[in-house]
Amino acid sequence: MNLQHVNCNLCGADDTKIITVQSNHNVVRCKKCSLVYVNPRPNTEHLIHLYETYHQRNGKREYTWANLMERNYREVSGFLAQVFPGKGKILDIGCGYGHFLEIMRILGWVVSGIDPSPNTVCAANKKNLNVIETSIEDVSLPEASFDAITAFYVLEHLPDPYSAVKKIHSLLKPGGVFVLRVPHTTPIVRLLSLFHIKNNLYDTPYHLYDFSPETITVLLKKAGFTTVQVKPGTPTLPVNFLEKIVSITSGNIARIFFAVSGGKFLFPGTSKTTIACKNLTE
Template sequence: MSKIPETKSTGSRLIKTWSTPVGKEKNRPIPCALCGGAEFSPHLFCEDFFYVRCRRCGLVQMNPQPEQAEVTRRYREGSGTAYLSYELKNEPAFLHLQELALADAGFEELERDLRARSSQGRVLDIGCATGALLEKLRDRGWAVSGVEISPAAEYARKERSLDVRSLPLEENRFPNASFDLVLASHLIEHLNDPASFVREVYRILAPGGYCIVTTPNISGFQARLFRSHWRSAIFDHLYLFSIKTLSRLLTQHGFTIERICTWGGLAAGLAPAPLKRIADRAAKFFTAGDVMLIRARTAR
């Protein structure tokens, strides 16, 4: 029987953590996923796990961390129907946030570029959940596909008639240059091997294709303020990227960075609404938001 998702207190709200472990997990020490370094400094201590910072490149990662098979089991077996119910209940709000993020990424400009190249636009949404965003993109004329290893994949296939694969990205073996756009929203921080993921994304993108990655920003204001109590320092996040480390990960695997933006100055409930609005605007202006988005592109 699936467990109810655990929560982590941040002092102002409870953050759901959906990757519920299935039994006792095997953990192992790993080298830095960005530079391969083996020297780390303690960085964040969070309840029963901790993050370290690579002394060579600055990447923050959970170390030791669960093996890949254990992480996959979390999402397939540990989340159960509770995750699907949560996604469906919050689907309109989540979709709205995704659409705002795409606007920040210059999505309409991206569409015009593809139309100028006479491309229909083939998009892969990795971690697509129930497929709400893919459905919207299909309505705009895109050829859509998704990857989702949780029970939400079945909903996307049955209720929305979407092509959603239930295997991790690398195991789907998509042909070279299969897509013009790859989306990965709040996904890369959950992966054991983000470098392998980025290499695979580059391979399956067409020349001049786009990748849009959204993830928590450890170089943001909230992360610096709350540190171990930051709302994104939770046990399902194996990596906590900064703008610098995520940019380096993308560029060292061939991508060119085209746009970086952040948002989120203070979480809801931490300050009166007028102060929150000011903090949100400042965080976005100074690229110090709680969440970051990077739009990158393959060579043409």
């Protein structure tokens, strides 16, 4: 595997500390801005090959992804229906089999999606969804053309998330919203390390970044978003029973702490839903 050394995507510095090594890849923290990322990492050509079959790895099937994300999709679709009661136009980045787009189409939205996997794009278009086999970096779409853009567990995979988020900002209409969900793995890895429990929770080399609420907020504002809100999202539902119990329990605890603290405390380690708004005057 050909590896490449990269500077911090958030601040540009090249001064890091190794947090851990997982699957023979260094996971580092930037000493300047605290962004956590894989360095060195697979080169672009190898990453493209990895993501072409990402949805099918470990024997995962289409219904597995649908069940895993169903509650997240319902939560976000409900939010968007409230923000845009007159319906709208939406782009789902990394849309996979198109499950979220199906929900939004039923709600009356004009839907589009992009995904780098030819297999999932084929499956999505069999449902008459408008899905293109490409990446956010390479897609060619008119600026200011979407009311909402979503990305569920996508940003951590991208080689250059800052450039991707800048492009997403440009594709949104003034007043548009970007809703994303990313894992926050570092606190859990830190806890497990205290008990010397080996793990590959960073999911290297598929995941290139691990965003905290602080670093994701800085990234989005640097890309031009004026208002950013990070909050606990609805838990995912893994197939494995034990993983499902852990996900539901930790997710519910996170939501309780967030509510009791008046939206000030974000439980470490659980995945977060982030909502970023584009200024109406842009």
